[in-house]
Amino acid sequence: MMVLPAPAKLNLFLYITGRRDDGYHNLQTLFQFVDHGDSLSFATAPDGELTLSPPLPGVSPEQNLIIKAARLLQSKTGCTKGAHITLIKRLPMGGGLGGGSSDAATTLVALNRLWQLGLSTEQLARLGLTLGADVPVFIRGQAAFAEGVGDIFTPAHPPEPWYLVLHPDIEVATAAIFNDPDLPRNSPVLSLQQRLLLPWENDCEALVKKRHPEVAKLLGWLLEYAPSRMTGTGACIFASFDRREAAEEALAKAPEGVRGFVAKGCNTSPLFSALQQMNAASSSSNTAT
Ligand SMILES: C[C@@](CO)(OP(=O)(O)O)[C@H](O)COP(=O)(O)OP(=O)(O)OC[C@H]1O[C@@H](n2ccc(N)nc2=O)[C@H](O)[C@@H]1O
Numbered sequence: 001m002m003v004l005p006a007p008a009k010l011n012l013f014l015y016i017t018g019r020r021d022d023g024y025h026n027l028q029t030l031f032q033f034v035d036h037g038d039s040l041s042f043a044t045a046p047d048g049e050l051t052l053s054p055p056l057p058g059v060s061p062e063q064n065l066i067i068k069a070a071r072l073l074q075s076k077t078g079c080t081k082g083a084h085i086t087l088i089k090r091l092p093m094g095g096g097l098g099g100g101s102s103d104a105a106t107t108l109v110a111l112n113r114l115w116q117l118g119l120s121t122e123q124l125a126r127l128g129l130t131l132g133a134d135v136p137v138f139i140r141g142q143a144a145f146a147e148g149v150g151d152i153f154t155p156a157h158p159p160e161p162w163y164l165v166l167h168p169d170i171e172v173a174t175a176a177i178f179n180d181p182d183l184p185r186n187s188p189v190l191s192l193q194q195r196l197l198l199p200w201e202n203d204c205e206a207l208v209k210k211r212h213p214e215v216a217k218l219l220g221w222l223l224e225y226a227p228s229r230m231t232g233t234g235a236c237i238f239a240s241f242d243r244r245e246a247a248e249e250a251l252a253k254a255p256e257g258v259r260g261f262v263a264k265g266c267n268t269s270p271l272f273s274a275l276q277q278m279n280a281a282s283s284s285s286n287t288a289t
């Protein structure tokens with residue numbers, strides 16, 4: 001059995017620089033991971049069967065990105081093995097934390113190892129992109145400045161503060177934000193160096209605040225404590241702190257009913273770190289035998 005994390009990501013900034021002919025948008029965004037997320041376990045099933053437990057409320061197994069990722073790997077490689085997959089879901093869905101994409105990425109990476117398929121990171125990232133725009137960054141596992149539809153990467157090393165992430169109790173549909181005529185789509189294309197020096201903003205934030213007053217209200221509250229922004233297309237917002245205790249104090253004072261968590265920013269994904277530990281453990285056991 002293999003147990004691996006599926007961490008959340010934050011978009012430390014997100015600019016929309018244009019719309020392509022296929023309707024997708026070109027972005028400039030800075031991705032960083034946090035040490036909080038879902039957890040998945042995988043056990044090989046010999047007969048090609050794929051099961052996921054427990055099911056996600058409101059998402060059928062066929063729509064679940066975990067099962068989609070596993071099926072994609074089976075069909076692309078002709079692999080006849082299956083898997084029993086267990087999911088501990090901690091990340092809110094439709095929160096801009098990339099939980100579904102992260103689950104898909106962890107599934108591709110885990111089953112590639114468990115089924116001994118030998119696909120490279122590059123091949124897995126290319127497969128992952130067909131499941132969602134955010135999947136490749138989770139497969140690569142390094143904080144990055146992303147351009148194109150979020151699939152052209154430059155490694156980045158932003159500071160790794162503590163974050164307080166808050167979830168207004170709503171789900172924002174990514175496609176609805178990108179299809180809204182009021183979304184600004186004309187941010188300039190700048191270099192990473194230029195972007196790092198300018199204030200970090202999110203081009204989707206004003207529109208999401210307008211469509212969802214709950215987000216505007218909570219962001220107003222959080223801004224009293226620390227610099228704060230929305231991640232992705234929302235609805236989650238985050239604030240950065242130098243000290244964990246300061247983030248936890250703010251969380252304790254959050255308005256009633258608001259859920260959230262405190263986590264550390266990580267430029268190396270917890271998935272990548274877990275895989276490195278697995279590699280080190282297996283090479284030391286090989287040396288011992
Ligand atoms: C914009 C980001 C930033 O991280 O938002 P979040 O979803 O994380 O909030 C992501 O790139 C989103 O990635 P993901 O959620 O995987 O999006 P997808 O399923 O690929 O696309 C959902 C829909 O959003 C629109 N879309 C998505 C990405 C993009 N670069 N341009 C778009 O126009 C398309 O209408 C698409 O049908």
Ligand SMILES: Nc1ncnc2c1ncn2[C@@H]1O[C@H](COP(=O)(O)OP(=O)(O)O)[C@@H](O)[C@H]1O
Binds near residue numbers: 059233
């Ligand atoms: N394993 C999964 N975890 C979360 N959402 C999933 C999963 N599989 C499919 N989905 C669908 O993907 C949508 C986006 O989920 P998620 O990645 O959590 O949000 P976001 O893209 O805003 O960060 C959900 O609303 C849900 O319908």
